[in-house]
Amino acid sequence: MSDETVRLTTAQAIVRYLANQFIEIDGQEWRLCGGGFGIFGHGNVTCLGEALYDHREELPLYRGQNEQSMGFAAAGYTKQWLRQRFMFCTASAGPGTANLLTASALAHANRLPMLMLCGDIFLTRLPDPVLQQLEHYGNPAMGLNDAFKPVSRYWDRITHPAQIIQSLPAAIATMLDPADCGPAFLGLPQDVQGWAYDYPVELFAKKVHRIRRQAPDTNEIADAAALLKTAERPMLIAGGGVQYSRAVAELTAFAEAHQIPVVETIAGRANLLAEHPLNTGPIGVTGSDSANAIAEKADVIVAVGTRLQDFTTGSWTAFDKAAKFISLNAARHDAIKHLSLPVVGDAKLGLEALGAALDGYKAPSLWTGFAQDQRKAWDTYVAENVASGNRPNSYAQAIGAVNALCDPRDRVVTAAGGLPAEVTANWRTLDIGTVDVEFGFSCMGYEIAGGWGARIAQAEREADKDTIVFVGDGSYLLMNSDIYSSVLSNKKLIILVLDNGGFAVINKLQNNTGNESFNNLIADCPTVTEPFAVDFEAHALSMGAFAETVANQAELASAFNRAKASKRTHVIVMKVDPYEGWTTQGHAWWEVGTPHITDNAKVRAAHEDVESSRSKQRKGV
Secondary structure, eight states, rough: OOOOOOEEEHHHHHHHHHHEEEETTTTTTEEEEEEEOOOOOTTTTTTTHHHHHHHTTOOOOEESSSSSHHHHHHHHHHHTTTTTSEEEEEEEHHHHHHHHHHHHHHHHHTOOOOEEEEEEOSOOTTTOOOOOOOOOOOOOOOGGGGGGGGOOOGGEEESGGGGGGHHHHHHHHHHHHHTTTOOEEEEHHHHHHOOOOOOEGGGGSSSEEEOOOOOHHHHHHHHHHHHTTTTEEEEEOOOHHHHHHHHHHHHHHHHHHHHHOEOOSSSSTTTTTTTTTTTTESSTTTHHHHHHHHHHTOSSEEESSOOOOOHHTTTTSOOOTEEEEEEEESSHHTTGGGGGGEEOOOOHHHHHHHHHTTTOOOOOHHHHHHHHHHHHHHHHHHHHHOOOOOSSSHHHHHHHHHHSSSSSTTTEEETTTTTHHHHHOOOOOOOOOOOOEEEEEEEHHHHHHHHHHHHHHTTTTOOTTTTTEEHHHHHHHHTTTTHHHHTTTTOOEEEEEOOSSOHHHHHHHHTTTTTTOOOOHHHHHHTTTOOOOOOHHHHHTTTOOEEEEEHHHHHHHHHHHHHHHHHHOEEEEEEOOOSSOOOSSSSOOOOOOOOSOOSSSHHHHHHHHHHTTTTOOOOOO
């Protein structure tokens, strides 16, 4: 090891290190960090900003409009890259950094890599209290950045320039680890950012990373194979981890070799094409009748790359209580849930090993045929659901119109409200890995920002394809400024704004639990004295996008074709009915808290109805 050093500030060293990290993907080298999203303030502009300027070609910096949406864009970017590359977000000390908390929680829940480089108070404390500092009388070391500890997989406050020699490799190792993957946070005190240190030159040598594939334990494979061989009604649950481990081909081969029906989680949508004969549909609360029908009869369930969230499991009522689970997951935490027989390891290697251990086992043809018949019936329902007719406009109709006209490689992005359920149920997958329904954190505001991040990533490899965003009026009003970002950066989006007059899906939940409509739809807000409609078209036009308003599905189809031909972000607005047109089939039970005591007869009846299904709930066995 050489004794040669180079004198740099802490900020300069961080940026130089990131610029020299690469990753091998399908035999090609890419810079591991695709760049960053930044809003400068006094806590990061003078030192980190100076360092980023000198590396603006290697690490392009996208100017954000809101720190929370920057984090969402970073999440959308890494999803498109299947967690193989990440973006950093930089924010100033104080409220700018605080705005990243929600985005960090989203990345944590979804197991997504994102690096946060955030300003912090002065380490010396000589100028205390400084602008935007939170003071804790009994703990002067505690600050706003400590709030990120619960929503980060890796957290550090850099109190000396030498610390990054250890901290940066540890942060990257966390972000690239299939089991521990998630956001990494580095708090950068404003004085420490500018302090200089003699760093070893080896720290900045080019490094090519490869994501680890953990082989499963042979004993766990043997136990799983022995259990699966006993199955008369086996089922595969394909989660988002299948795509992140690039195991779609292995999942498909495994299902075909053993004739096992496959159902998809929300994160696992687009693991199989819609027409694949073993694709039985999406499972759970926002699922399909077909997937839920086989789930309640399955005797052995192989869950691959899923954390078995309540929307997947129907709050653990979707399965026969006697069913046995095998969970193949890179994360031990997920593999052992609900007393599953765990297979801890990479999905690709695990499926290959489990398949080899099955000795030609195949599911009974009657069972596979039953699953296929259920899927055909579901397809018939979806076709009717998305069709136009003499009924009010619906989410499903808009989804059907776009689905029929988009390119197979176009990427679909949505999140929160009613659209995740409607897209999950009604979208027919045209190509692998083309659907991003953010429901790990179900985060309003992700749609447009996440779409922008996805488009940045998509443009790096598939510039001729489109990113299509479905967003409701509620999420649009919460966070829409990245329409402007997409125009500024020439990263075209097609955005469908489906206006139902408020938070209609929560109003539906409110009504379904016996409550009156209250404070969800604009028309039902007691403090609204004069309801009026937002001109979403004019608003989008004001941010530089093309925009138009359509009246029905036919007009939407024509507008979508114009959007496809456009070179700039194109926003299409359509009103949909808040009460009618919802997908009414395919739902599993979902546990929500309802009042055990009430004077309202409708609420009491709804509570009793909810509780009537609790007997089907698994209690961890």
